[in-house]
Amino acid sequence: MATATQRLEQALNRKMIFGPGRIVTRVALLNTGSFAQMMTADLPTEKSFFIRIDANRKIFVHVLLALLVGFALPCDKAFPQASDSDQPWANVSGRILLEGKVPEIPLEKIDGHKDRSICLVDGKIPTDDSLVVDETGGLRDVFVILTPLDSETKIPVHPSYHKAANTTLELDNRNCRFVPHAMAVMTGQSILLKNSDAVGHNCKIASFNNEHNVNLPAGGEAEIKLELADRIPANVACDIHPWMDALILAKDHPYVAITSVDGSFQLKNVPMGKWKLQFWHQRFGYLRKLSVPGVKVDRKGRIDLDLADAQAMELGSMKLPVSAIK
Amino acid sequence: MKRCSSFCILAIAVLACAACGPAEPIEFRYNAVEQLKQERLFMDEGEHFPDSSREEVTSILKILFGTPDRPQRSDEAAAILDLTRLNMAAGPVESEIDGTPHGLYREHCAHCHGISGDGAGATAALLNPYPRDFRLGKFKFKSTPLRTPPTDRDLTRILHNGIPGSAMPSFRLLPDEEIAALVDYVKYLSIRGQLERTLLAEISSLDGESLFEIEQSETAPEIDSMSADEVPDAIGPEFLEDIVARWQNADERVTAVPAAPAGFQIGHADHGNLTSQGRELFFTKGNCTQCHGETAAGDGSTVNFDDWTNDWLKTPGIDPYDRESWKPFMALGALRPRPVQPRNLNLGVFRGGDAAEDIYRRIANGIEGSPMPASAALSSNEIWALVAYVKSLVHANDKFSKP
Numbered sequence: 001m002a003t004a005t006q007r008l009e010q011a012l013n014r015k016m017i018f019g020p021g022r023i024v025t026r027v028a029l030l031n032t033g034s035f036a037q038m039m040t041a042d043l044p045t046e047k048s049f050f051i052r053i054d055a056n057r058k059i060f061v062h063v064l065l066a067l068l069v070g071f072a073l074p075c076d077k078a079f080p081q082a083s084d085s086d087q088p089w090a091n092v093s094g095r096i097l098l099e100g101k102v103p104e105i106p107l108e109k110i111d112g113h114k115d116r117s118i119c120l121v122d123g124k125i126p127t128d129d130s131l132v133v134d135e136t137g138g139l140r141d142v143f144v145i146l147t148p149l150d151s152e153t154k155i156p157v158h159p160s161y162h163k164a165a166n167t168t169l170e171l172d173n174r175n176c177r178f179v180p181h182a183m184a185v186m187t188g189q190s191i192l193l194k195n196s197d198a199v200g201h202n203c204k205i206a207s208f209n210n211e212h213n214v215n216l217p218a219g220g221e222a223e224i225k226l227e228l229a230d231r232i233p234a235n236v237a238c239d240i241h242p243w244m245d246a247l248i249l250a251k252d253h254p255y256v257a258i259t260s261v262d263g264s265f266q267l268k269n270v271p272m273g274k275w276k277l278q279f280w281h282q283r284f285g286y287l288r289k290l291s292v293p294g295v296k297v298d299r300k301g302r303i304d305l306d307l308a309d310a311q312a313m314e315l316g317s318m319k320l321p322v323s324a325i326k
Numbered sequence: 327m328k329r330c331s332s333f334c335i336l337a338i339a340v341l342a343c344a345a346c347g348p349a350e351p352i353e354f355r356y357n358a359v360e361q362l363k364q365e366r367l368f369m370d371e372g373e374h375f376p377d378s379s380r381e382e383v384t385s386i387l388k389i390l391f392g393t394p395d396r397p398q399r400s401d402e403a404a405a406i407l408d409l410t411r412l413n414m415a416a417g418p419v420e421s422e423i424d425g426t427p428h429g430l431y432r433e434h435c436a437h438c439h440g441i442s443g444d445g446a447g448a449t450a451a452l453l454n455p456y457p458r459d460f461r462l463g464k465f466k467f468k469s470t471p472l473r474t475p476p477t478d479r480d481l482t483r484i485l486h487n488g489i490p491g492s493a494m495p496s497f498r499l500l501p502d503e504e505i506a507a508l509v510d511y512v513k514y515l516s517i518r519g520q521l522e523r524t525l526l527a528e529i530s531s532l533d534g535e536s537l538f539e540i541e542q543s544e545t546a547p548e549i550d551s552m553s554a555d556e557v558p559d560a561i562g563p564e565f566l567e568d569i570v571a572r573w574q575n576a577d578e579r580v581t582a583v584p585a586a587p588a589g590f591q592i593g594h595a596d597h598g599n600l601t602s603q604g605r606e607l608f609f610t611k612g613n614c615t616q617c618h619g620e621t622a623a624g625d626g627s628t629v630n631f632d633d634w635t636n637d638w639l640k641t642p643g644i645d646p647y648d649r650e651s652w653k654p655f656m657a658l659g660a661l662r663p664r665p666v667q668p669r670n671l672n673l674g675v676f677r678g679g680d681a682a683e684d685i686y687r688r689i690a691n692g693i694e695g696s697p698m699p700a701s702a703a704l705s706s707n708e709i710w711a712l713v714a715y716v717k718s719l720v721h722a723n724d725k726f727s728k729p
Contacts, residue, residue, distance in 0.1 A: 215699035
């Protein structure tokens, strides 16, 4: 049987994904005997949680552990302030290659639609872009997501990103396609939805935590924000042209990379420390079948990322079998 | 001979009693469709949630919300749900000596909306549109924008007026307190359903681990012995709090309808210039013809499904035209996918109400759960012009039909 301390730590390490970017209070059910044991335990810092000492007496003790270990609580809204000088940062890069025979990519189902002429790209029906593979096997549009080991840890953000968070990103509707097909935003960051086509679209963005459905007449535009972080990207769809789709992932930090056309990605200025790196693709879900040399990939497509003192970490070529397509 | 026939009668009576006799206690139906969806989304083929997950979710919901016969309301929901009203709406159909009714939901609603508010009651499959499934917390006809629940006033209005063009009738003859009881019960089923979905999504993110912070062991009490105050803290109070908070603030998020511009006369078909301006917008900046068609007959384009269907169909990537692929979902209670049609605006049947401000809000906010988008680029006067045009269509139709 796990000791009370182990169980408490387990509780603290549990993932919380649906909370809207605030400090999540954690609850541990302990009996009185476990209390002293817990106080001496080597607990992670920066935690605040409630502990119920005795289930029957219903006594709630608010233990502000942060005070015990002399740390302030992380600020809720602003970025965790990292002092630039002594916080080293590293770049993480790699490349994802598809292995095996790539299935034939179907054409978009445009034929028969009244807007066909406008939806052609260079006079031709474009192919579906949910699976884009180059001749070397590079897989485009894999989301590479930095995640903390537990939900209470906020990832320190490099100063170079502070400005980026206030820039507006664009999602265009062009030839009845969303451009780009995949994008990452920070919560609260502005997204300009544009329609460069001569026909109307709507832009329906739906995820577990976010939802918009914006009318985009020919030449129209509108600005939106995704206020809450999501676990996997939101689907973007146009109801008028059902083949149109795109993905937007909102996170409360900027460390999400999307693989480019050759399957490569780079996360710049990642803070030192122990993190996880998660891989997700529209057609594969979590990339649990990804093989990363010398590293174990878990069921959620995550690897351990231990950034100690290296300035750059190159994960190299990672192979993904085609057979893992869902 | 006589003995024989009386024996027969007795036997028949006994059999009849056995058939309709003491029924199983009525339970809420588990959202197995959501579980299958989560499994399809996040697990390998053939992998399933452990049975314990289902038991855990069922236990948690039972403690927090009770049963269809005995509703519970945890402290978190006290501000928005009245337990007396819930008791009036819940349970079997009966009344007390003083005439206080019980079981209003089962009397008036459950045969279409289902005991659990899953929109899959006994008659559901025969209706078009399908009855609303409350468990997504999405409602079409309301005064609030997307992702904000309806206000009590919105739900009351639907019960008063019914929904023209659907099977939803008016319940205007019910006394106000019975309507209020049903409104609270709809919110109760909706919040319960939303929490169930949230917990199932959380389980899938935990790979089937227990939702409780610490595994059940000798040191912790059994789930079933916990009280309604203890469960939210044990699973993480934010799950329920976040859902309740959204319902609580709905009143503050009602979309204001600004005064109509000069020239707009409520109840008149001819709004002069406004109507022609609206017609122009209908074809251009309003982007209306794409779905409603140039004659507004709802023949613009495209086969689509609503969010209640897409939730299990599109999210896990099920092909709506491949019956085999959605059969497993139907076996668990999903209704056959049925495309939604853009409204034919010539008929004068407006499901969300035909008052000018109803149509204004449909255009300004879009219709939750449907493809109808919110007008992001139109000024309020432009929306009013569209309202004028839409209102004029019914009468334009009249002219055609006269010799």
